[in-house]
Amino acid sequence: MKRTFLLLAACTSSFLLGAFVTNDDPKKPLTAGMVEVASKLFDLEFTAAERDSMLDNLNNARTNYEALRKIDLPNDIAPALYFNPLPAGFIMPTGPSSFKASSSGKVALPTNRDELAFYTVGQLGELIRTKQISSVELTKFFLNRLKTYDPKLHCVITLTEDLALSQAKRADDELKAGKYRGPLHGIPYGAKDLLAKKGYKTTWGATPYKDQTLDLDATVIQRLEKAGAVLCGKMTLGALAMGDVWYGGITRNPWSTTAGSSGSSAGSASSVSAGLLPFAIGTETLGSIVSPSTVCGTTGLRPTFGRVSRHGAMALSWSMDKIGPITRSVEDCALVFNAIYGPDGNDPTVMAAPFRYAPLTTLKGMRVGYVKKAFESNYPNRANDSLTLQTLRQLGAELVPFDLPTGVPPGRISFLLSVEAAASFDELTRSGRDDLLVRQGKGAWPNAFRSARFVPAVEYIQANRARTKLINEMAAQLKAAKIDVYVSPAYAGGNLTLTNLTGHPCVVLPNGFTKQNLPTSITFMGQLFEEGKVLAVAKAYQDATDWNKKHPVL
Numbered sequence: 001m002k003r004t005f006l007l008l009a010a011c012t013s014s015f016l017l018g019a020f021v022t023n024d025d026p027k028k029p030l031t032a033g034m035v036e037v038a039s040k041l042f043d044l045e046f047t048a049a050e051r052d053s054m055l056d057n058l059n060n061a062r063t064n065y066e067a068l069r070k071i072d073l074p075n076d077i078a079p080a081l082y083f084n085p086l087p088a089g090f091i092m093p094t095g096p097s098s099f100k101a102s103s104s105g106k107v108a109l110p111t112n113r114d115e116l117a118f119y120t121v122g123q124l125g126e127l128i129r130t131k132q133i134s135s136v137e138l139t140k141f142f143l144n145r146l147k148t149y150d151p152k153l154h155c156v157i158t159l160t161e162d163l164a165l166s167q168a169k170r171a172d173d174e175l176k177a178g179k180y181r182g183p184l185h186g187i188p189y190g191a192k193d194l195l196a197k198k199g200y201k202t203t204w205g206a207t208p209y210k211d212q213t214l215d216l217d218a219t220v221i222q223r224l225e226k227a228g229a230v231l232c233g234k235m236t237l238g239a240l241a242m243g244d245v246w247y248g249g250i251t252r253n254p255w256s257t258t259a260g261s262s263g264s265s266a267g268s269a270s271s272v273s274a275g276l277l278p279f280a281i282g283t284e285t286l287g288s289i290v291s292p293s294t295v296c297g298t299t300g301l302r303p304t305f306g307r308v309s310r311h312g313a314m315a316l317s318w319s320m321d322k323i324g325p326i327t328r329s330v331e332d333c334a335l336v337f338n339a340i341y342g343p344d345g346n347d348p349t350v351m352a353a354p355f356r357y358a359p360l361t362t363l364k365g366m367r368v369g370y371v372k373k374a375f376e377s378n379y380p381n382r383a384n385d386s387l388t389l390q391t392l393r394q395l396g397a398e399l400v401p402f403d404l405p406t407g408v409p410p411g412r413i414s415f416l417l418s419v420e421a422a423a424s425f426d427e428l429t430r431s432g433r434d435d436l437l438v439r440q441g442k443g444a445w446p447n448a449f450r451s452a453r454f455v456p457a458v459e460y461i462q463a464n465r466a467r468t469k470l471i472n473e474m475a476a477q478l479k480a481a482k483i484d485v486y487v488s489p490a491y492a493g494g495n496l497t498l499t500n501l502t503g504h505p506c507v508v509l510p511n512g513f514t515k516q517n518l519p520t521s522i523t524f525m526g527q528l529f530e531e532g533k534v535l536a537v538a539k540a541y542q543d544a545t546d547w548n549k550k551h552p553v554l
């Protein structure tokens with residue numbers, strides 16, 4: 001079934017409204033009656049003469065749209081307008097990058113090899129560097145865990161076993177020859193299956209694309225290969241990056257396998273939580289790293305917008321998509337991020353800025369903001385979050401009350417995502433193949449894509465202008481508070497939506513459990529391009545707790 005979307009909402013809504021009898025032939029000229037009905041959807045009023053005057057323009061525009069739809073516009077072609085998260089007067093960080101990891105200490109191969117499942121990237125890297133275990137051995141260990149537990153968790157779309165073993169052998173051969181690529185050398189990992197890998201399917205978790213192959217390697221995968229990492233699998237994502245429902249089922253939460261793992265980086269978080277992989281790559285547009293990391297008890301980094309190239313990644317929202325790691329610890333996030341950030345010449349939104357990271361021995365004298373209204377509100381994780389603030393005080397941080405800007409309600413402009421997503425999957429909607437998606441409810445993508453077509457272009461532009469205002473107001477609030485890092489509840493207070501719109505970086509990490517023994521989380525936020533500071537403060541907190549060291553029993 002091929003669907004025809006006309007210029008005006010009236011062509012599909014007039015019958016329901018009973019305003020007039022519409023002509024079923026979409027090729028016939030638009031009428032003043034159609035304009036009258038459509039204008040009601042947009043909350044606009046025009047006189048009869050004004051409606052009549054529009055008709056030539058509207059019919060000509062429809063002809064232009066029909067011509068436009070004949071142009072092949074695959075998902076990887078971005079609009080000519082690029083989102084820039086920099087507020088007025090913002091000064092980009094300059095100077096060289098620097099990276100200082102914590103000492104791994106003396107790491108020994110455990111007597112019980114199963115314990116390797118929950119070693120950090122840093123610990124596993126030290127075992128490989130000191131040749132206590134080979135990359136091939138470690139890769140086979142994690143491949144076996146993926147095969148064993150995926151039937152329960154449904155977190156893998158494609159196991160890249162042959163590729164993984166060849167990459168692991170290369171890593172071992174290089175190490176024998178004296179070539180060591182760094183802390184990711186020989187470390188197995190998984191990639192959310194919206195990242196392309198040549199020779200393997202890239203399904204986007206969605207039935208219409210379940211046999212799709214893309215003849216390129218995503219930049220993130222290229223950079224991880226250069227760092228010596230070993231790709232073991234393409235991990236599940238909720239179809240087209242929403243939720244945890246994909247064409248093969250629901251990805252499960254290792255802490256409660258009757259429940260989903262949330263999304264959309266569902267398989268990435270589930271696999272790392274269950275000890276099936278040391279780390280995985282996820283993406284976030286509006287919570288897709290924060291949410292599954294919260295549910296699964298993992299640690300995730302959502303970088304600044306414009307930090308990591310999205311070349312070779314499925315586009316959902318060109319102005320909001322971000323790529324980052326999901327790991328067991330904050331420093332693991334730093335290790336992975338250090339390998340993937342920076343311009344590649346393919347994603348024009350990526351900006352050059354240094355990444356400087358070094359662990360902090362104390363938070364004494366550091367001003368750490370906290371979103372006061374959010375922490376004082378009544379929400380489910382308030383008790384655990386209050387203990388997080390208490391721990392930060394004990395570590396010497398000066399907690400500074402901080403309020404998010406209120407001039408632009410983030411929820412009122414978040415429809416930007418749906419509009420861009422509808423454009424990303426325009427052909428899917430018009431062809432009717434959106435009926436193949438598993439989820440078909442009011443809150444699912446098919447309905448969101450269809451509804452977004454009725455957002456006027458003017459309102460989309462106005463929302464982006466309001467977004468600029470929000471970005472500048474956020475910068476002013478941070479400057480007034482004189483803070484580089486602040487903490488926020490993962491969900492309460494509106495911080496998640498706001499900072500996904502402004503492009504600020506976030507580290508999400510576990511901070512306790514519910515009465516049902518399910519993980520909870522807290523988020524550490526920072527200035528644009530200051531991931532190093534956010535990671536350092538978050539690590540100091542994580543080192544003072546042991547929540548990330550607790551693991552589900554499968």
